[in-house]
Amino acid sequence: MTLVPPTGLVNTDRARTLYGHAGDTWIAAMWRADDLADAVVAERGSAALIRPALADGIGSLAEAPPALVALFDSIEREPDWLDHDRCDRAADALVRHFPAMAIVLAAASLLRGAGNSIAGKPLALTGRYSTMPGVRSVEVGEWLRRVLTPGGMRRDGAGFAYTVRVRMIHAHVRAHLLRSGIWEHDAWGVPIPQPYMAFTLAEFGHIAIEAMGTLGVRFTADELDDIYHLWRYVGHVIGMDDDLNPRNEADHRRIEELYRLTSPGPDAYDREFVTALNADYLIPEFANTMSLPQRWRVPIATAVMEGYERVFLGDADADALGIRHRRIARLLPRLSGVMQLISRGQIRRAGGLDEFTRRAYADRDTEMARMRAAYAMTHDMVDTAPDRASV
Template sequence: MTEEPGTTEMDDTAMKATYDDAVLDRLRGQGDPLADGTVAKLFARKEVANFNTLMRFFSTAGHQLPEKLPAAAAEYFEATAMPPEWVDWDVMEQARLFFMDNAAHINTGLSFAAMPATYAIPRVSRLLASTHSMDYPSRRMANTGQFVTYLMQTNAFEEGSKFIPAVQKVRLLHAAVRHHLREGGHWDVAADGMPLSQEDMIGGQICFSLLVLDAMHRLGVHMSEEGAEAYFYAWRVVGAMLGCDMEQVPRDLAEARAFADLYLLRNLGPSADGVRLNAQLMRLYEDVVPGTFFDPVVPATIRFLVGDTIADWLEIPRGPWDAAARAVPVVLGLLETIEDSSPLAEWALDKAGSLVTSFELASLTRGRVMHHAIPAELKAEYGVKPSRTGRWVPPAPTLA
């Protein structure tokens, strides 16, 4: 196995990451120097519009960068064109196979658990609400779905890949949001730390990996420990390419759990932005399926996967389908028993899951390649809100 710089198998136990408030406080004050510096130069030289136009013609790794690309952007793309040297490609292949076997379940976890959970973090909701694109939640879902699909393709890190350009652009998008919020005076750095800080970047990686696995477990999906660890590892590679501080990023699911417990304890809570964003998200899901009969399934599924506390914070309505959602693990368990007993059934169910995933993505993207552009400005009406003080204290468990 390829090891990361500074680690060996012998000292792995001794170097297990530990997380406390002091560690996450430091991460809250840190951004991404490489991407932040690139974006600052683009804005200072008034090159953002030209950059966004040219980026539409760069979506495949290995292709020549567009002519007249600003020098700062060209340097950035050259510096970030390769995956980390420490990547274990055998584990990445395990992750790809895990995704192929569980594509529909993973997309369910992303759509109905991870995405709503991020809206229950007021600081993150405020960030998302600050951009024009969040008025159209289909864009975020389409970008996320396409991003994960690119990541899990066999050529994700080779010439011809669409994943590497996508991750390079997302990293610049994050830096642009930080730039707008700080330079425009829309963010109280002293009270809330760096916008889209390392704490939230790593927290986002955890949401799209560990929380998705948690949702799959809650749904009763059969997963091997090796497959789950490989899926998390793939998101760890993503974190490195998005500019996360790899000295603090969890190295396995046990460390991820420790980070997640503290991160969510510090940051979860209700907010008006979270309620609005989640309402938009639910309407999007309801619109994907024609008719209205199955609309109540959306809030019921989200409530089942995120739990009553977060669901109440997001003002997700209760309904008669709530009880039916609890039966989903039984149905999935039956299907997976059939799948395990027959190679033909396994092929048929995997094919069905792939078709469902393709339909969901096609519905969101309208068959287009999603382009990640640097926002030239934030919403005109966006302004800073009073920061939350003190720690969130978990409420008493809600009785079923």
């Protein structure tokens, strides 16, 4: 186990002292990426065969390169612990609260990630997200829509295929950055290392769940277990090593803590990213939901969104990202109970949970179609985007 940390990390000795073996693993894994996916990118002709192999199976290829065979052997062998029914129940539970989830994935999860300048280097150096953040967010939404669909993570499900595509996007970005000569290996570790992949799962898992609680969302214990089970399997397919792939809430919390503890904090790019995300995506989208005179929408949406961001992040982290103080932030957590009552009323008016869930899926898909049109998207994810040079 390599215990020499990247020089850009901070508090590494403290991480080892506080977290023992987990801290050692976190630091060592900064040098670990995804050998199987990286080998596919390195092997001539393999990457172009990913989509056909996902659609028709590796056996459909006349000649499957060895690296591609190894990757598919890994992803097509389902782990013994996997329960697809639990994944489907998790999708139902999350989609029932899609509006809240859509808000927190940007205003809580993405911004929590932005507090670490090393983790943000691949985005900064490839120019992704600080330009056209709406399009980038819809790309993530297109992946998430496939994952959060009954059967989506089965071998023939779209969520499975899209997750493998995300895995390959990561591998292409790693290869691009390493070829470019601009990646500072000793300071930053490998591009998109295992610890930051684990943190991404926490962004969709515990960070989102906790922030959704501020918006009045309450999951049962069984629903939470199912949700963490789903993200564990997503982690397996996306290339997580078992020792860092989070299994439960405790694992998610520990990953968040290690991420923050060893982070050097945000830099100018991260603050620029937050400004662009708010100005070009979050605030306009939120303003469009308001039944208010046009002149009031953006000012009110700005105050409320920045207020929630301060609630989700805490004042110190919000200050570091340049998010303005908003007096309304003190009031917002008190609305949680009201929002919970509204949610219960919506379920009753729908005639019960099953019908409410069916409508939630339909509403989610309608909203994603609206957003694709609003941002003039003709592709689904970044690997088919017109500006995909680095992937």
